[in-house]
Amino acid sequence: MGRVAVDLVVPDVLEESCATRQALERLATKWRVLLIYSLLPGPQRPAGLRRRVPGITQKMLTETLRGMADDGLVARRVLKADPPQHVEYELTPLGRTLEQPLAAICGWARDYGSR
Amino acid sequence: MGRVAVDLVVPDVLEESCATRQALERLATKWRVLLIYSLLPGPQRPAGLRRRVPGITQKMLTETLRGMADDGLVARRVLKADPPQHVEYELTPLGRTLEQPLAAICGWARDYGSR
């Protein structure tokens, strides 16, 4: 009764197709974490988000929010269709599940960030 | 007795110069989290890291590790100086303080990552 040499080609947790890996890549971008963090208090309008995330461009704001909307992390809502167009972004329930993990990271950043 | 309109120019937690913000940006890059994660079990050599982080380039591996070394997150050690050069990277104590926060994120990725 031989022992087959399988070698268990360890499908590492970081395999590119792995859910964990993909989820991480959905967060570890320059702006997503900052935007989610800024949306935790509640719905925000683009202008407000630009203030809360200094340095972000109009463009990256729009693109990043749209990408996060595609991933189901935020929802976009139009408040007024009239000339002065008003729009609001808010975290979805899924997006809000990030609050705890993000708090852990922010806590670390506070405690050890200064190095 | 008038009320002065101060407006409290909220020095938001995400001010570009803020420690939290800078710490976050040191993590929220495409490769750092994955590399730190891969280094948690112990010291690793570049070749091994490339296997553990599929998709990373020789270049980004080197550059990212060097950047993390500059930030004090990892340490580089040369094992042999001879032609077949051997090198090892490992997390510093500071780098290891990321284990818990990272576990929180990875847990999220596992639970909600599939969406």
Next chain:
DNA sequence: CGGGATCCAAATTGATACTG
């Protein structure tokens, strides 16, 4: 006027070949 889109320059990343 606020939100978003477009176009082009600048910065990052990827792919590959090459050196110690």
Next chain:
DNA sequence: CAGTATCAATTTGGATCCCG
């Protein structure tokens, strides 16, 4: 085996223009 150099490809920033 690690790391560097080089050039193409992708991504980001900046300024501007458009639409309601």
